[in-house]
Each structure stands twice: as C-alpha cells, then as structure tokens.
Amino acid sequence: MAIPIDTADDTEGLRSEAFVVTMPPPRPRGALDDPLWVKLLVSGIGLLFLLLFILLPLLAVFTEALRRGVQTYLEALTEPDALAAIRLTLVVAAIAVPANLVFGVCAAWAITKHRFPGKSLLLTLIDLPFSVSPVISGLVYVLLFGAHGWFGSWLRDHGIHIVFAVPGLVLATVFVTFPFIARELIPLMQAQGRDEEEAAITLGASGWQTFRRVTLPNIRWGLLYGVLLCNARAMGEFGAVSVVSGHIRGETNTMPLHVEILYNEYNFVAAFAVASLLALLALVTLVLKSLLEWRYGAELAATRRR
Amino acid sequence: MAGRLTILPAWLRPERTVIPGLGLTLGVTVTYLTLIVLLPLAALALRPAELGLGGIWDAVTQPRVLAALRLSFGAALLGAGINAVFGLMVAWMLVRYDFPLKRVIDAIVDLPFALPTAVAGIALTSLYAPNGWVGQLLDPLGIKVAFTPLGVIVATTFIGLPFVVRTVQPVLEDLESELEEAAGSLGANRWETFSRVIFPLILPALLTGTALAFARAVGEYGSIIFIAGNMPMVSEIAPLLIVIKLEQFDYAGAAAIGLTMLVASFLILLMVNLLQRWSRRWSGE
Numbered sequence: 001m002a003i004p005i006d007t008a009d010d011t012e013g014l015r016s017e018a019f020v021v022t023m024p025p026p027r028p029r030g031a032l033d034d035p036l037w038v039k040l041l042v043s044g045i046g047l048l049f050l051l052l053f054i055l056l057p058l059l060a061v062f063t064e065a066l067r068r069g070v071q072t073y074l075e076a077l078t079e080p081d082a083l084a085a086i087r088l089t090l091v092v093a094a095i096a097v098p099a100n101l102v103f104g105v106c107a108a109w110a111i112t113k114h115r116f117p118g119k120s121l122l123l124t125l126i127d128l129p130f131s132v133s134p135v136i137s138g139l140v141y142v143l144l145f146g147a148h149g150w151f152g153s154w155l156r157d158h159g160i161h162i163v164f165a166v167p168g169l170v171l172a173t174v175f176v177t178f179p180f181i182a183r184e185l186i187p188l189m190q191a192q193g194r195d196e197e198e199a200a201i202t203l204g205a206s207g208w209q210t211f212r213r214v215t216l217p218n219i220r221w222g223l224l225y226g227v228l229l230c231n232a233r234a235m236g237e238f239g240a241v242s243v244v245s246g247h248i249r250g251e252t253n254t255m256p257l258h259v260e261i262l263y264n265e266y267n268f269v270a271a272f273a274v275a276s277l278l279a280l281l282a283l284v285t286l287v288l289k290s291l292l293e294w295r296y297g298a299e300l301a302a303t304r305r306r
Numbered sequence: 307m308a309g310r311l312t313i314l315p316a317w318l319r320p321e322r323t324v325i326p327g328l329g330l331t332l333g334v335t336v337t338y339l340t341l342i343v344l345l346p347l348a349a350l351a352l353r354p355a356e357l358g359l360g361g362i363w364d365a366v367t368q369p370r371v372l373a374a375l376r377l378s379f380g381a382a383l384l385g386a387g388i389n390a391v392f393g394l395m396v397a398w399m400l401v402r403y404d405f406p407l408k409r410v411i412d413a414i415v416d417l418p419f420a421l422p423t424a425v426a427g428i429a430l431t432s433l434y435a436p437n438g439w440v441g442q443l444l445d446p447l448g449i450k451v452a453f454t455p456l457g458v459i460v461a462t463t464f465i466g467l468p469f470v471v472r473t474v475q476p477v478l479e480d481l482e483s484e485l486e487e488a489a490g491s492l493g494a495n496r497w498e499t500f501s502r503v504i505f506p507l508i509l510p511a512l513l514t515g516t517a518l519a520f521a522r523a524v525g526e527y528g529s530i531i532f533i534a535g536n537m538p539m540v541s542e543i544a545p546l547l548i549v550i551k552l553e554q555f556d557y558a559g560a561a562a563i564g565l566t567m568l569v570a571s572f573l574i575l576l577m578v579n580l581l582q583r584w585s586r587r588w589s590g591e
C-alpha cells in the first residue's frame with residue numbers, strides 16, 4: 001500500500017533523519033489538507049495579487065521602453081547623458097560596495113570571533129541605516145556638508161565639494177547599503193563558531209593566514225550573497241542620492257536620477273529605457289540570489305533564518 | 307595588535323581568545339560606524355535644536371506638515387494591512403501547495419527588494435494612470451488611483467509585499483504537522499484547525515512582518531512620488547516635504563520633520579523587537 005505522503009507538509013520532516021527511519025502514521029486527512037475550493041481560492045487570490053503588484057509593473061517597464069521600437073530604445077541608452085549616468089552609477093557602486101565589504105568583514109570578525117562588552121549595542125547600531133528613510137540618509141549629509149551645514153563654510157573656503165558632487169553620492173550610497181554585508185556575515189560566522197580558527201592559530205598560522213585559508217572558504221557564498229544585495233541597492237538607490245545630487249545632468253546624475261529627470265520631461269520612452277536596464281539588474285540579482293539559495297542553501301542557512 | 311587593551315579596567319577587558327585581530331577589526335568597525343552613521347545622525351538630532359523646543363513644535367505642527375505625516379503614516383499602515391492579508395495567502399500558497407513555476411514565483415516575491423524604487427514608481431504610475439493597463443479598467447468605475455492618496459497606498463503595498471511573505475514563510479515551513487494531526491484526530495475540521503491551532507502560532511511572525519512593511523513604507527520616497535501627484539495637503543508625503551524644505555535652505559525645518567519620522571520609526575523598531583522576543587518565547591526557542 002502506498003504511504004500517503006503530503007509532500008508540501010513533509011519537506012521539512014524529510015531533512016531530519018528521524019523521519020526517514022520512522023514511517024508517518026496514517027493521517028486524518030480532513031484536518032490536514034485544504035479542501036480543493038480553498039486551494040483554488042487562496043492560490044487564485046495569491047497569484048492575482050502577485051500578478052497585479054509584481055508581474056505587471058515589471059512588464060510595463062519593458063513594454064513602455066520598447067514602445068517606439070528597438071532603434072529608439074538603443075538611441076535613448078547611448079545618448080551622452082545616459083552614458084554619463086551609467087558610468088557614474090558604476091563608479092559609485094565600485095566605491096561603496098568594497099567599502100562596505102571591508103567594513104562587513106571586520107565587523108563580523110570582531111563580533112563573532114571575540115567577546116567584548118557592548119556587542120549588542122554595536123549590532124543595533126549597525127542595523128540603524130535599515131530603519132532610516134532614504135531621504136533622511138541623504139539629509140544627514142546635507143546637514144553636515146551642505147552650504148548651510150556644520151562644515152559647509154569650511155569646505156567652501158577650501159574649495160572642497162561634497163554635496164552636489166560625487167563624494168556626496170558615494171557617502172549617501174554607503175550609508176543606505178551600510179548593513180547589507182555585515183548583516184549576512186554575522187549570523188553565518190556566528191553559526192560556524194570559532195573552533196576552526198582557534199585550531200589554525202594554535203597550529204601556528206598567522207591571523208591573516210587563518211582568515212584567508214580557514215574563514216574565507218567557509219563564508220564565501222554568504223559573502224557573495226551580501227555583495228549581490230548590497231550592489232543591487234547601491235546601483236538602484238534613489239531617495240538618498242536624490243537629496244545630495246543636485247541633479248546636474250551628465251555630472252551628478254546616477255541612473256535612477258536620470259530616469260526621474262527624463263520622466264518629468266515627459267520623455268517616457270527614454271525614461272523607461274534607462275529604467276529597463278535597472279529592472280534587468282534587479283532580475284539578474286534575483287536569479288543569482290535564488291541560484292545561491294538553491295545551490296548553497298545549507299551554507300547560507302544561518303543567514304536566511306535570521 | 308593582539309588586542310591587548312590593558313589600560314581598560316578588568317571588567318571591560320575582552321575575554322581572552324587565541325584568535326587575533328580584535329583591536330584592528332573592532333577599530334575599523336567603530337571608526338567607520340562613527341564616521342558614516344553616528345556623526346551624520348548626530349547632526350540630525352542636534353540641528354533642530356537651533357529652532358528651540360517651541361520652534362520644533364511649530365515646524366512639525368504646520369497644517370501642511372501634519373497632513374504629510376498623516377498621509378505617510380496612514381498609507382503605510384493601510385499598505386501593511388493589505389500585505390498582512392494577501393501576504394499571508396501568498397505565504398500559505400508557497401508553503402502548502404504545489405503548482406507549476408513555483409520556484410520562479412517564490413523568487414519573484416523579492417522583486418520589490420531588488421527593483422530600484424524610481425523604476426517601481428514610474429512603472430506603477432504607468433499602470434494605474436487613467437490610460438494605463440489597470441487604470442483604464444478602474445476609470446469607468448470612477449476610481450482614480452494615480453495622482454491621488456490611493457496611489458500612495460498602491461506604492462506602499464508594493465514595497466511592503468516581501469516583508470510579510472518572507473517573515474511568515476519560514477514559520478509556516480517549520481510548523482509541526484503533529485499539531486494539525488492532533489487537532490484533526492480530536493475532531494476539529496480544517497477551518498477550526500487553522501483558526502485555533504495554526505493561526506495563533508504564526509500570528510507573531512505575521513505581526514512582525516506587517517510592522518516591518520509599515521516601517522519601510524513610512525519612509526519610502528522613490529516609488530511614491532511619481533504616482534502620488536504630490537498635491538500639498540492631499541497627496542504630499544513627509545519625505546517629499548523634507549526635500550522641499552531643503553531646496554528652500556530650511557535645514558532646521560527639514561531636520562525637525564526628519565527627526566520626528568526617525569523617532570517614530572525607532573518606536574516601531576522597538577515594537578518589532580519586542581514582538582520577535584515574544585514570538586521566540588512562543589515557539590519555545
């Protein structure tokens with residue numbers, strides 16, 4: 001007789017060895033399985049909701065971008081201001097992501113491999129930027145470095161431009177993406193403990209060798225996962241950079257800001273063309289993220305459970 | 307280098323481990339945190355002080371500011387509420403049912419995390435504008451979404467969507483089927499099993515996810531400003547008002563609104579932490 005296995009219910013149980021040895025008892029099905037009409041209703045509403053709020057907006061981006069044909073689409077992307085925006089976005093991400101990578105690794109090393117007072121306070125502070133509105137993330141740097149900011153007049157006297165210039169864009173981006181990598185690494189390295197590192201050090205490895213040969217191979221997929229999410233946010237950030245950018249075409253416009261300018265000029269096709277590149281970036285990020293989760297799910301488990 | 311902080315009193319001294327690098331890594335962490343996060347936030351906390359307490363109160367209680375705060379918090383709350391209902395259904399569907407393309411649909415739930423907010427903003431606007439794919443269906447019914455407060459709710463629903471699904475999903479997956487079996491063999495029907503056994507167990511996660519969606523939506527800017535129409539007193543959100551004040555060089559006024567929002571989101575975050583502690587006790591971890 002076939003054992004009734006409700007796959008949806010038992011995927012969790014299959015992972016534990018206990019399940020493999022003991023056979024599931026026969027079940028009172030009425031209480032465990034949703035009636036067919038409930039299944040259809042819940043799936044129908046759920047899928048409609050996802051269609052309406054996720055799939056349609058995504059389709060709209062590409063449809064609007066290609067409305068006037070591929071030729072216009074490509075022209076919109078290769079126009080000098082668009083190219084400048086793409087270049088600036090890449091530059092900002094190329095500074096912000098490595099900076100947060102170094103910070104994330106340092107923070108995770110200090111927090112998970114050592115004990116010191118004030119650790120939970122430090123963890124809370126690292127999470128701070130997640131709970132701050134993007135506009136406020138930009139605002140704080142204007143308050144510091146803007147024309148009427150704390151250091152505004154000093155900066156002006158020395159001819160240093162931060163707000164309405166590239167350094168401001170980098171700072172605001174670093175702020176909003178600050179916790180991403182640390183947040184992936186800390187739970188992962190916490191779960192791995194410090195036995196392996198202690199063994200390596202005891203056997204005579206230096207701190208750096210231990211990190212490179214022992215820790216890094218253990219955390220590489222988690223690290224990549226964090227970098228992926230951090231990069232997506234860094235390239236797509238809008239609110240924070242909008243406040244510090246000053247919207248100078250070809251100079252301080254990142255891709256999302258360029259989308260806004262084009263849209264407000266009713267140049268919809270060009271706006272959606274640039275937007276489609278960002279949407280593509282989001283899709284690639286999702287695909288890579290899912291691949292990492294499926295392939296290295298066990299190694300990322302500590303991260304995903306949060 | 308080995309983190310020998312001997313100047314510190316004994317109770318503050320770190321516990322000894324053979325692993326080196328505490329001094330270096332903690333030094334980098336604290337310096338970077340201070341420069342990038344703490345110092346700028348200190349400016350936000352101190353800047354409104356130049357207005358005086360009365361000045362801050364006046365800046366925040368102007369009718370236009372109050373209307374914007376009410377819209378930001380109200381639309382965020384409604385969006386989070388919509389996500390609580392439909393997000394639970396999506397999570398249930400993804401955990402309990404089998405259907406084609408399930409993995410793809412599961413993955414695409416995270417899109418609002420990954421899609422830049424400006425892109426989401428213009429996409430939602432083009433959908434819900436009177437001549438858009440969805441807007442033209444609603445227009446004959448007299449429902450206007452784009453350029454009204456309703457549009458703001460659509461945007462807050464969009465960006466909050468993954469929070470509820472991703473918080474409820476793991477809890478549903480970990481639910482022990484023995485509980486449901488017990489309920490079933492004691493004579494409960496499916497609805498009773500759900501409402502009396504399952505729902506109370508996932509309620510803390512559901513509330514946490516809803517609160518996270520709310521907190522994110524309160525400060526949201528990019529996906530809202532395109533669809534909102536930004537009419538003062540009607541469809542103008544608080545973050546936009548901060549931008550407007552900055553453009554008028556009213557730094558202190560902008561900082562006062564920013565500080566109000568920040569304090570509010572800290573209170574929400576505190577609530578989320580309490581909820582999570584409660585849910586951890588609930589699940590007996």
